[in-house]
Amino acid sequence: MTSSKVLGTFVVNGEPHEVAYAPHKTLLEVLREDLGLTGTKHGCELGECGACTVLLDGTPVVSCLVLAQEVEGRAIRTIEGLADGPDLHPLQDLFAELGASQCGYCSAGFMLAASELLERNPDPTRDEIRAAVAGNICRCTGYIKIFEAIELAAARLRGEQGQPTREMLYGS
Amino acid sequence: MNPFELRNPDSVAAASGAAGPARVFKAAGIDLLDRLKERIDDPDALVNLLPLGAELGGIGRSDDGTIRLGALVTLQQIADSDALAAPGLRALREACGEAATPQVRSRATLGGNLLQRNRCWYFRSAAFQCAHDGKGDRCLAWHGENRYHAIFGVVDCLRVHPSNAAPPLMVLGAEVEVQRGEARRRQPIAALFPDSPAAATAEHTLGADDVLIAVHLPAAAARGGSAYRESREKQSFDWATTAAAVHLGVEGGRITSASICLGAVAPNPWPVDDAQSLVGEAPSRELFEQLARRVFRRATPTEQNRYKVEVGQAILVDALLAAAGL
Ligand SMILES: Cc1cc2nc3c(=O)[nH]c(=O)nc-3n(C[C@H](O)[C@H](O)[C@H](O)COP(=O)(O)OP(=O)(O)OC[C@H]3O[C@@H](n4cnc5c(N)ncnc54)[C@H](O)[C@@H]3O)c2cc1C
Ligand code: FES
Ligand code: FES
Numbered sequence: 001m002t003s004s005k006v007l008g009t010f011v012v013n014g015e016p017h018e019v020a021y022a023p024h025k026t027l028l029e030v031l032r033e034d035l036g037l038t039g040t041k042h043g044c045e046l047g048e049c050g051a052c053t054v055l056l057d058g059t060p061v062v063s064c065l066v067l068a069q070e071v072e073g074r075a076i077r078t079i080e081g082l083a084d085g086p087d088l089h090p091l092q093d094l095f096a097e098l099g100a101s102q103c104g105y106c107s108a109g110f111m112l113a114a115s116e117l118l119e120r121n122p123d124p125t126r127d128e129i130r131a132a133v134a135g136n137i138c139r140c141t142g143y144i145k146i147f148e149a150i151e152l153a154a155a156r157l158r159g160e161q162g163q164p165t166r167e168m169l170y171g172s
Numbered sequence: 173m174n175p176f177e178l179r180n181p182d183s184v185a186a187a188s189g190a191a192g193p194a195r196v197f198k199a200a201g202i203d204l205l206d207r208l209k210e211r212i213d214d215p216d217a218l219v220n221l222l223p224l225g226a227e228l229g230g231i232g233r234s235d236d237g238t239i240r241l242g243a244l245v246t247l248q249q250i251a252d253s254d255a256l257a258a259p260g261l262r263a264l265r266e267a268c269g270e271a272a273t274p275q276v277r278s279r280a281t282l283g284g285n286l287l288q289r290n291r292c293w294y295f296r297s298a299a300f301q302c303a304h305d306g307k308g309d310r311c312l313a314w315h316g317e318n319r320y321h322a323i324f325g326v327v328d329c330l331r332v333h334p335s336n337a338a339p340p341l342m343v344l345g346a347e348v349e350v351q352r353g354e355a356r357r358r359q360p361i362a363a364l365f366p367d368s369p370a371a372a373t374a375e376h377t378l379g380a381d382d383v384l385i386a387v388h389l390p391a392a393a394a395r396g397g398s399a400y401r402e403s404r405e406k407q408s409f410d411w412a413t414t415a416a417a418v419h420l421g422v423e424g425g426r427i428t429s430a431s432i433c434l435g436a437v438a439p440n441p442w443p444v445d446d447a448q449s450l451v452g453e454a455p456s457r458e459l460f461e462q463l464a465r466r467v468f469r470r471a472t473p474t475e476q477n478r479y480k481v482e483v484g485q486a487i488l489v490d491a492l493l494a495a496a497g498l
Contacts, residue, residue, distance in 0.1 A: 135273025
């Protein structure tokens with residue numbers, strides 16, 4: 001049993017980072033505490049809220065229940081890697097435009113889970129969206145704006161306009 | 173979490189050999205890390221099974237129709253598997269597809285799901301000492317908060333078995349394959365779940381150096397119809413409050429075989445012997461409702477979980493109707 005640090009390389013958002021970290025840490029802890037990537041949020045710590053969702057080799061996982069040691073060298077995507085340089089991802093634009101992000105604590109997790117859905121299913125139904133984000137909890141929005149933002153982001157990614165309706169922005 | 177060492181054995185025999193006091197096997201670690209964070213386990217080392225995918229992974233169907241599910245197969249792989257497409261196996265796909273959340277299902281392994289520890293809030297919190305965790309002298313749920321607790325088979329404590337995968341595997345007649353050192357053995361899945369008095373502190377019968385290798389399904393499991401239904405408080409991600417897995421054979425309008433196992437209502441997956449009374453009958457809602465009433469008449473609910481008697485009957489009837497194709 002040791003608490004001394006080990007050296008490892010984590011490939012986050014396409015970039016390798018060499019970091020000295022305590023070997024019993026979770027991926028969430030290494031991302032936030034050792035790599036300074038605090039966009040990934042620390043919620044329940046028990047796999048229940050989805051705030052810590054990241055993509056591991058393209059699949060959404062709760063980083064609070066992944067041992068960092070096990071994912072050295074594997075492809076990790078966090079919210080910091082969702083934008084393309086200065087261009088926000090359509091999900092980020094639409095979460096902002098629609099107010100699908102209020103306190104914002106859940107948003108990174110939702111957007112990463114949704115981004116994986118849109119990669120494999122460019123035109124998801126509302127039920128498919130619900131199923132894909134069923135592991136993410138939001139205490140502010142009531143979810144409707146989140147579903148609408150994902151639908152409009154899907155439209156924009158398909159090359160359609162994806163403009164919010166008046167009702168989406170201001171209510172009826 | 174307290175510091176621990178992560179060991180990566182290169183074979184199942186080496187993993188079994190690396191086991192010992194204060195060392196615990198880790199599959200995806202979803203249940204285990206939760207327990208380490210809550211300080212209800214404090215091992216010196218985790219023996220990692222995940223690198224053993226070649227021996228412990230994969231879903232395979234043999235020419236004779238038997239199916240092998242490696243212990244490291246994930247709940248999502250089961251839910252999506254073409255090898256499990258037969259109507260007789262639907263209960264297993266449904267149970268695994270409804271468990272937890274997408275983020276959990278994509279990693280949670282079958283072995284870990286069967287061997288995870290119970291969710292009783294007294295047991296899960298280091299702040300409480302109960303008889304089942306070996307630190308207290310009684311079950312705190314008896315006179316405490318017990319709305320999610322057992323209504324059948326209670327001997328020493330009110331916990332319920334949390335696994336979604338276990339009830340369908342029970343009705344499908346599954347066997348588990350276990351390795352200790354170099355020796356492998358097979359046993360019916362029911363033998364995995366302890367009787368009293370062993371059940372006082374244990375939730376499965378495997379020894380500390382027993383590695384669960386695989387779960388095997390007989391060819392007959394694919395025939396007939398099956399279904400899994402569960403009740404829960406929330407639509408998404410929630411543990412079942414009651415669950416029922418059913419496997420039925422129906423020929424010429426008559427039931428020829430019937431197997432039922434309830435989940436989330438007893439310390440172990442709860443097989444229903446009364447299922448045999450369906451054999452020879454024509455499937456109907458009335459028949460299924462009568463059976464459900466008889467089964468739940470024997471329930472022994474506590475103060476806060478009487479709702480499980482009503483809800484459990486409805487869930488059982490739903491599962492029976494679905495398995496019968498009605
Ligand atoms: C938010 C949330 C919701 C959930 N909802 C549900 C639900 O609705 N239904 C449900 O059934 N489950 C649910 N779960 C539990 C989840 O399915 C289990 O925690 C998971 O399946 C455990 O698998 P694992 O691979 O992570 O096991 P681990 O955590 O790695 O291991 C669990 C236990 O099994 C032992 N073990 C694992 N594999 C082996 C093996 N091959 N041989 C010997 N010992 C082994 C370990 O030593 C450990 O004690 C939920 C979990 C979370 C976080
Ligand atoms: S912090 Fe990981 S799921 Fe809540
Ligand atoms: S915006 Fe506050 S939790 Fe979702």
